[in-house]
Amino acid sequence: xxxxxxxxxxxxxxxxxxxxxxxxxxxxxxxxxxxxxxxxxxxxxxxxxxxxxxxxxxxxxxxxxxxxxxxxxxxxxxxxxxxxxxxxxxxxxxxxxxxxxxxxx
Amino acid sequence: xxxxxxxxxxxxxxxxxxxxxxxxxxxxxxxxxxxxxxxxxxxxxxxxxxxxxxxxxxxxxxxxxxxxxxxxxxxxxxxxxxxxxxxxxxxxxxxxxxxxxxxxxxxxxxxxxxxxxxxxx
Numbered sequence: 252x253x254x255x256x257x258x259x260x261x262x263x264x265x266x267x268x269x270x271x272x273x274x275x276x277x278x279x280x281x282x283x284x285x286x287x288x289x290x291x292x293x294x295x296x297x298x299x300x301x302x303x304x305x306x307x308x309x310x311x312x313x314x315x316x317x318x319x320x321x322x323x324x325x326x327x328x329x330x331x332x333x334x335x336x337x338x339x340x341x342x343x344x345x346x347x348x349x350x351x352x353x354x355x356x
Numbered sequence: 357x358x359x360x361x362x363x364x365x366x367x368x369x370x371x372x373x374x375x376x377x378x379x380x381x382x383x384x385x386x387x388x389x390x391x392x393x394x395x396x397x398x399x400x401x402x403x404x405x406x407x408x409x410x411x412x413x414x415x416x417x418x419x420x421x422x423x424x425x426x427x428x429x430x431x432x433x434x435x436x437x438x439x440x441x442x443x444x445x446x447x448x449x450x451x452x453x454x455x456x457x458x459x460x461x462x463x464x465x466x467x468x469x470x471x472x473x474x475x476x477x
Contacts, residue, residue, distance in 0.1 A: 252418070285463050287401075294451055294467035295393075295401065306465065338401055342462035345415060346391075348401040 253277055253341050257349035264354060268329045272352045274322045274339035283343040286315055286324045289351075290335045298337075299324065329354075358382040360468030362452050367474045368442050376471050378435040378452030386410065386430035389455035391464055392437045394448035402448075405437060409458035420446075442475045449473075 254277040264270050274284065282302040287295040297306045299315040302322060312327045326333055334356055339349040364376035378390070391406040405426040406415040414426050425438040435452050449470040455461035 287464075289401075294453075294469060295464075296467070297463065297465045300456070300463045300465075340401075340403075340462075340464075345417065346403040346406075346462040348403070351400045 253280060253344055253347055255339055255341055255347050255349040257337075257339055257352045259352060260350065261353045261355065263356070264329055265356065266329055266331060269325065269327050270329060270354065271326075272324045272337055272339075272354075274317075274324070274349050276320045276322075276341055279319045280341045280343035282318055283341060284315070284317065284322050285340045285342065286313075287338045287340065287348075288333075288335045289338065295338065326354075358454065358466045360452050360454060360466060362450065362468045362471040365450065365471030365473045367476065368439075369477050370442060370444060370475055372442050372475075373438070373440045374442065374473060375436055375438045376450055376473065377437075378468055380433045380435065380452075380454070383454070385428075385433040387458050389458055389461040390426075390428060390435045391453045391455060391462065392426060392435075393451045393453055393464065393467075394446075395451070395470075396445075396448045399448075403462070404450075406455070406460075406462065407435070408460065413460065415460070439473070442473075444475050447473065447475045 286299040289295040303315045362378045423441045451470045452468045453464035454466040456463045
């Protein structure tokens with residue numbers, strides 16, 4: 252199984268900050284990586300797929316990069332609505348998620 | 357508007373069975389693969405099963421293989437997950453989610469609200 256490890260597990264930031272979340276795969280997954288946002292009590296929401304493609308309707312403040320085993324999600328100029336938990340997902344083989352990164356004020 | 361409405365959750369005894377359902381609307385159901393993703397209380401996400409749009413191919417996580425069966429009825433726009441030999445560690449919110457294509461597709465672009473399955477005596 253491909254293991255996905257996110258860092259940090261918790262990230263404290265302020266409105267207006269630029270933040271980066273890292274996701275590492277236990278083996279190469281090419282660019283088969285997606286990012287989701289989840290708010291408390293809600294279902295996850297797709298943000299980015301194929302490492303860097305922005306899902307329709309998602310703010311351009313979100314961007315993704317990487318290849319192989321190391322990937323990043325960057326949020327430029329944090330807004331109050333961005334405080335949530337973020338998950339990466341590999342879909343090169345079946346599918347596994349990272350453990351999540353909680354972005355808090 | 358895409359809508360996914362999961363139902364059928366509840367309290368089940370260890371070793372018991374439960375079937376959960378998901379009713380879809382707002383898109384051509386048979387065209388898209390679907391998945392079940394679960395989330396244990398306070399924990400992360402785990403994709404447990406997927407099925408192609410036609411229903412001819414299914415996929416399972418090792419943790420549920422042999423115990424869970426995914427199926428779909430495209431005439432009813434419905435997705436199902438039959439769960440047998442349930443264990444305490446199967447306790448979770450089960451989300452149904454629509455994939456972005458019809459084959460072995462795992463990018464999940466719409467999610468339902470989830471249904472809670474609790475396995476406890």
